[in-house]
Amino acid sequence: MPLLLKEKSKLDEESAIVVNNVSKCYRIPMEKKRTVYENIIGMFSGNKSYEEFWALKDVSFNIKRGETFGVIGPNGSGKSTLLKMLAGVLYPDSGSVKVNGRIAPFLELGVGFQYELTAKENIYLYGAIMGLTKKEVDRKYEDILDFAELKRFENMKLRNFSSGMYVRLAFSIAIQTDPDILLLDEVLAVGDEHFQKKCMEKIEDIRKSGKTIVFVSHSLPSVNSLCQKSLLLNSGMIVAMGETNKVIQKYQQMANQI
Numbered sequence: 001m002p003l004l005l006k007e008k009s010k011l012d013e014e015s016a017i018v019v020n021n022v023s024k025c026y027r028i029p030m031e032k033k034r035t036v037y038e039n040i041i042g043m044f045s046g047n048k049s050y051e052e053f054w055a056l057k058d059v060s061f062n063i064k065r066g067e068t069f070g071v072i073g074p075n076g077s078g079k080s081t082l083l084k085m086l087a088g089v090l091y092p093d094s095g096s097v098k099v100n101g102r103i104a105p106f107l108e109l110g111v112g113f114q115y116e117l118t119a120k121e122n123i124y125l126y127g128a129i130m131g132l133t134k135k136e137v138d139r140k141y142e143d144i145l146d147f148a149e150l151k152r153f154e155n156m157k158l159r160n161f162s163s164g165m166y167v168r169l170a171f172s173i174a175i176q177t178d179p180d181i182l183l184l185d186e187v188l189a190v191g192d193e194h195f196q197k198k199c200m201e202k203i204e205d206i207r208k209s210g211k212t213i214v215f216v217s218h219s220l221p222s223v224n225s226l227c228q229k230s231l232l233l234n235s236g237m238i239v240a241m242g243e244t245n246k247v248i249q250k251y252q253q254m255a256n257q258i
C-alpha cells in the first residue's frame with residue numbers, strides 16, 4: 001500500500017481528479033515452446049518475444065472534490081490499473097492524470113508494505129512517505145493501531161501477518177493520514193465481517209466530511225450505497241459512467257448477456 005504525496009496540479013478548484021485519454025499497455029512475455037528441451041534452453045537464451053496487452057484504452061473522466069466515485073467492472077477490466085495510475089504507482093503510456101490534493105491509496109494486497117519490518121516500523125515509514133513529521137505520526141500512532149485492532153502485534157514483522165491483519169493495518173494507516181483523496185481498492189474483500197462493517201462506517205464518515213473517495217469494489221450494494229457517480233470498465237474501456245444505479249444496471253445487463 002504505497003502512500004504517495006502528490007504535488008498540487010493546475011486544475012480548476014472544483015476538480016479532484018482529471019483523467020484525459022489514458023491508455024496503458026502491458027508487455028506480456030510470449031514463449032511458444034513445445035518440448036522440455038525448448039523450455040530449458042529458453043530459460044537461458046533470453047530470447048523472448050512480447051505481446052502487447054492494452055489494460056486501459058482511451059479512458060477519460062473527471063471527479064469533483066467531495067465526490068465518492070465508484071469504479072466497477074469484471075475481473076481484469078482495468079480497475080486496479082486505473083487506481084494505480086491515480087496513485088502515481090503506474091504511469092500511462094498516453095494521456096494524462098491530474099490529481100489535486102494529498103492522496104492516500106489503499107491498493108491491492110502486497111503493494112508497498114515492507115514485510116521484513118514490524119507493523120510499528122511500517123507505520124512510521126508510510127507516515128514519512130505521506131509527508132508527516134515524526135511528531136504527527138506519534139500522535140496518530142495509537143489511533144492507527146486501535147482502529148486496526150493490532151496493538152498486540154505492533155512489534156511483529158509483517159511477514160507473519162495474516163492477509164486480514166495486513167488489510168486492517170493498511171486501511172487504518174490510509175485513513176489516519178488525513179488525505180484529501182482516498183483511493184480504496186477492494187477494501188472489503190479480505191477483512192472479516194466485523195472489520196468490513198467498521199470500514200464501511202469509517203468510509204461513510206470520511207465521505208460525509210467532504211473528502212474525495214475513489215472506491216473500487218465488486219460489492220455492488222456497497223458501491224450503490226456509497227457512490228453518487230460511478231464508472232463501468234470492460235476490457236479497459238469505459239462502458240458507462242454517471243449515476244451509480246444506472247451504471248450498475250448496465251453492468252447487470254452486460255453480465256446477463258455473457
Ligand SMILES: Nc1ncnc2c1ncn2[C@@H]1O[C@H](COP(=O)(O)OP(=O)(O)OP(=O)(O)O)[C@@H](O)[C@H]1O
Pocket residue numbers: 026027028053055073074075076077078079080081082
Ligand atoms: N503488471 C502486469 N503485466 C501484465 N499484465 C497485467 C499487469 N497488471 C495487470 N495486468 C493485466 O491487465 C488487466 C487488467 O488488470 P487489473 O488488475 O487492472 O484488473 P481489475 O479490473 O482490477 O481486475 P480484478 O477485478 O480481477 O481485480 C488484466 O488482464 C491483467 O492480467
